[in-house]
Amino acid sequence: MFLLAVSITGTILAVEPISNKLHPYSVKDAGDLTLSQTLINLNSSYDEILSISKDRNEFVSVSAIIDGQTQQFYVDPFTGEALGPLIEKAPIFQFSTNFHRSLFLKSTGRFLIGLVSFLLLLIAVSGIVLIAKRQGGIKHFFSPVVRENYSQFNHVVYSRFTLIPILILSLSGIYLSLLRFNIIPEKQLVHQIDYDSLSEEPRLAYEDFELFKNTPLSELKEIEYPFSEFVEDYYLIRLKDREVLLNQYTGEVLAQDKNPMVNTISSWATVLHTGEGSIIWSVILGLGSLAIPFLMVTGFIIYFKRPKSSVKNKYKNSESEYIILVGTEGGTTLQYAQEFHKNLLKAGKRSFLGQMNHYNSFEKMKHLVIITATYGQGEAPISANNFIKLLRSHPQKQSFSFSVVGFGSTSYPKFCEFAYQAHNALRDLETAESTEEVFTVNDKSFEAFSNWAFSWGSKQGVNLQLDKSAINLPKKQSTDFVVVDRLTKQDTFLLTLKNTNGIETASGDLLSITPKEDGRERLYSIGDLGGGTLAISVKRHPNGVCSNWLGDLNQGEVLSCGVVKNPHFRLPKKAKETVLIATGTGIGPFLGMIHSNTPKNALIKKGNQNSKPKQKLRLYWGGRNPESLELYESFIDKAIKDKKLDRFTPAYSRLDSEKVYVQHLIKKDGQEIAQTLKSGGCVMICGSIAMQREVTKELQGICNCYLKKDLSHFQNRKQIKMDCY
Numbered sequence: 001m002f003l004l005a006v007s008i009t010g011t012i013l014a015v016e017p018i019s020n021k022l023h024p025y026s027v028k029d030a031g032d033l034t035l036s037q038t039l040i041n042l043n044s045s046y047d048e049i050l051s052i053s054k055d056r057n058e059f060v061s062v063s064a065i066i067d068g069q070t071q072q073f074y075v076d077p078f079t080g081e082a083l084g085p086l087i088e089k090a091p092i093f094q095f096s097t098n099f100h101r102s103l104f105l106k107s108t109g110r111f112l113i114g115l116v117s118f119l120l121l122l123i124a125v126s127g128i129v130l131i132a133k134r135q136g137g138i139k140h141f142f143s144p145v146v147r148e149n150y151s152q153f154n155h156v157v158y159s160r161f162t163l164i165p166i167l168i169l170s171l172s173g174i175y176l177s178l179l180r181f182n183i184i185p186e187k188q189l190v191h192q193i194d195y196d197s198l199s200e201e202p203r204l205a206y207e208d209f210e211l212f213k214n215t216p217l218s219e220l221k222e223i224e225y226p227f228s229e230f231v232e233d234y235y236l237i238r239l240k241d242r243e244v245l246l247n248q249y250t251g252e253v254l255a256q257d258k259n260p261m262v263n264t265i266s267s268w269a270t271v272l273h274t275g276e277g278s279i280i281w282s283v284i285l286g287l288g289s290l291a292i293p294f295l296m297v298t299g300f301i302i303y304f305k306r307p308k309s310s311v312k313n314k315y316k317n318s319e320s321e322y323i324i325l326v327g328t329e330g331g332t333t334l335q336y337a338q339e340f341h342k343n344l345l346k347a348g349k350r351s352f353l354g355q356m357n358h359y360n361s362f363e364k365m366k367h368l369v370i371i372t373a374t375y376g377q378g379e380a381p382i383s384a385n386n387f388i389k390l391l392r393s394h395p396q397k398q399s400f401s402f403s404v405v406g407f408g409s410t411s412y413p414k415f416c417e418f419a420y421q422a423h424n425a426l427r428d429l430e431t432a433e434s435t436e437e438v439f440t441v442n443d444k445s446f447e448a449f450s451n452w453a454f455s456w457g458s459k460q461g462v463n464l465q466l467d468k469s470a471i472n473l474p475k476k477q478s479t480d481f482v483v484v485d486r487l488t489k490q491d492t493f494l495l496t497l498k499n500t501n502g503i504e505t506a507s508g509d510l511l512s513i514t515p516k517e518d519g520r521e522r523l524y525s526i527g528d529l530g531g532g533t534l535a536i537s538v539k540r541h542p543n544g545v546c547s548n549w550l551g552d553l554n555q556g557e558v559l560s561c562g563v564v565k566n567p568h569f570r571l572p573k574k575a576k577e578t579v580l581i582a583t584g585t586g587i588g589p590f591l592g593m594i595h596s597n598t599p600k601n602a603l604i605k606k607g608n609q610n611s612k613p614k615q616k617l618r619l620y621w622g623g624r625n626p627e628s629l630e631l632y633e634s635f636i637d638k639a640i641k642d643k644k645l646d647r648f649t650p651a652y653s654r655l656d657s658e659k660v661y662v663q664h665l666i667k668k669d670g671q672e673i674a675q676t677l678k679s680g681g682c683v684m685i686c687g688s689i690a691m692q693r694e695v696t697k698e699l700q701g702i703c704n705c706y707l708k709k710d711l712s713h714f715q716n717r718k719q720i721k722m723d724c725y
């Protein structure tokens with residue numbers, strides 16, 4: 001509440017220095033005038049000047065007695081012309097200043113404000129650390145943020161730019177609070193003058209005083225004129241770095257002292273905190289203050305939407321046969337693990353669920369199941385960052401088998417990397433025996449995980465049917481689609497659907513289909529063919545519930561499904577060229593992307609100004625043999641004829657004795673692909689995860705060899721996009 005109040009008043013107060021600075025009292029090049037010239041100009045315009053001041057806006061003002069009255073006003077130091085009265089604080093700024101400093105609670109309020117500044121400092125520092133961690137290191141602090149949802153995305157994006165000003169605001173705020181409570185005491189300069197040796201001789205005109213002659217106006221803060229004509233009264237000159245006292249008749253330096261360090265720091269703290277004198281800094285501070293309420297709201301949303309993470313165990317870890325350890329940061333992986341654990345218990349197994357960081361000696365453990373997400377650039381999530389060390393320091397007495405499930409997203413360069421690390425570390429243990437390869441789950445796919453749980457359970461002799469409703473997954477837009485066409489070749493078919501409710505789709509989005517028969521969701525990549533028509537490419541599996549159901553649909557039948565937005569896998573709008581790499585049905589979204597790659601001239605003819613301009617598209621596609629291509633052949637031929645696709649290169653794995661895979665083609669065309677990346681073009685990959693791994697290996701080699709950069713450099717710039725399964 002206090003932070004909110006302080007940030008709102010802070011935003012209002014950021015306007016004050018801007019509005020002050022916009023007054024027309026600044027005089028060009030005035031800083032270059034010497035003090036002598038300034039005094040001559042002003043003394044000739046006013047009879048009795050008491051002082052001359054220059055503020056942080058570089059406005060010069062004079063305090064003078066005019067017609068028997070003391071008046072203060074801004075002047076032009078070249079001509080002495082009065083420019084206007086001193087700026088008065090507007091009531092809104094006065095109110096905000098008082099509230100901002102003490103909440104109208106006097107000392108208690110001042111203390112609370114100091115405390116809030118300190119808490120804000122902790123929030124800012126921990127925020128910077130968390131972002132650096134989330135982005136995979138301080139080096140990647142400003143790399144693009146992957147969009148998970150509105151609050152998470154915007155919280156990270158806005159805080160990256162505003163945390164530095166917030167940090168400065170909080171530090172300077174703490175400093176100013178300490179000053180107000182005199183914990184840091186500001187020092188007053190006390191000058192010693194030898195009054196006995198004061199003399200009026202040799203007299204010198206003030207404009208010939210060395211200090212006045214050699215000091216530019218830019219260095220001045222204030223000159224106080226001598227109070228009377230007695231020689232004991234002197235000029236007091238406050239400069240940016242020191243104070244000087246001058247004999248008013250001879251110009252002799254009576255005393256001088258440097259400003260104490262603490263006063264200089266205080267002056268800097270005030271400027272940094274208020275923005276006084278700088279429009280740019282005031283705008284930055286204003287945006288920093290304005291960001292605080294926004295970050296508070298999005299922070300709370302993230303916090304409250306966070307899946308619950310408490311774990312209740314029926315059996316102790318020392319008496320459990322099955323140990324399930326979870327590596328999670330956002331909590332979703334834990335929900336999947338909880339559902340898995342619940343089903344094992346239901347099946348009568350002694351199962352224990354805990355965090356990977358709680359790895360220990362488990363006396364009765366026969367089987368260890370690791371279910372872990374990956375964060376940063378392929379690093380461990382918070383609840384698993386000590387796991388690998390713990391593995392070595394807590395050897396198990398008995399031998400055990402283990403399985404590792406990785407949760408991750410193929411939109412990250414190092415897909416499920418930490419799961420592989422955990423798997424390898426376990427494999428190195430003498431007592432541990434791997435029962436299967438790492439199983440990966442892309443984008444929290446319930447379907448993938450429940451399939452794994454089912455087959456894992458079968459091997460253990462238990463029937464595990466996970467319940468999707470137990471997991472809190474983001475809602476999907478649902479709509480009806482009519483089957484327009486179904487083209488089948490061998491075991492693969494292309495299903496064309498027409499959207500009935502005008503729901504928006506884009507090539508690369510996912511169609512979520514849940515057959516009634518088993519209630520499990522499947523996701524298919526959409527190729528958007530325009531006009532509400534889309535295509536999905538599906539392979540029939542001999543016993544596949546969904547693929548066979550879809551493969552038997554007839555023209556005109558209605559299919560109810562959801563659309564999952566997948567914005568990270570869209571054809572880039574600005575790239576001049578893109579390389580598309582797919583295997584098998586992974587070609588689905590590319591069919592839509594190629595379709596939308598309308599040549600520029602055709603657009604102008606149609607008068608359609610909004611469509612994307614043409615870009616150079618090259619497609620690499622891997623299949624078993626030329627027959628596998630038949631399904632897409634006419635589409636590809638037409639796309640090449642219409643100049644929507646520049647080149648098509650197939651790789652057949654079962655044609656000759658020599659097996660050719662897409663990664664071989666990528667390696668062969670390495671130089672050309674490097675050129676595409678160098679010129680800002682993009683590479684998109686869709687298909688199996690095994691293919692993704694091989695292709696990214698080749699791309700890594702290409703980036704190292706031709707571009708002398710790491711693949712992650714291009715991934716961070718969204719020049720490599722992947723959607724594999």
Ligand SMILES: Cc1cc2nc3c(=O)[nH]c(=O)nc-3n(C[C@H](O)[C@H](O)[C@H](O)COP(=O)(O)O)c2cc1C
Nearest residue numbers: 328329330331332333373374378408409412415416
């Ligand atoms: C900042 C951030 C970094 C991520 N880095 C990776 C990564 O390098 N590799 C990967 O496969 N998934 C990565 N992911 C995806 C997560 O592993 C995935 O969303 C997982 O399901 C999150 O599980 P949790 O909610 O249990 O933490 C990242 C997610 C975020 C938010």
